[in-house]
Amino acid sequence: MYKNVLQAIDGIEIYPLISFTIFFVFFLGLIVYVILMDKKYVKAMSAIACENETEDTTFEGLKQ
Template sequence: MLKFVKGNLENIDGVAIYPIISLLIFFIFFLLLFWWVFTAKKAYIKEVSNIPLENEDNSNHNNIV
């Protein structure tokens, strides 16, 4: 199956740039994510991490009827 795809892609001019662009987008995204994680404020991280643990007065999740 791969030989059918590879054969068609070899005939397209400039197709080699697409894997390079994909790799660059992937690499840049994770570099930015890595940078954000290390520069985020600890108070913000703590506040966001406690969101699932907060009790809401209007929630019916724990009420047994």
């Protein structure tokens, strides 16, 4: 039933192409962004989780 409804709409065949193009361009851009990222920044951000935390990072500590 739904197939017949969608086939009756003029120009409906362009929407899957637009969706695929947006999907492909987004992930291609994301891959390029990751490849071109500053490696020092990535290394510094990955080391944050391993550092010994002595500061109060709770919500109450941020109010000061």
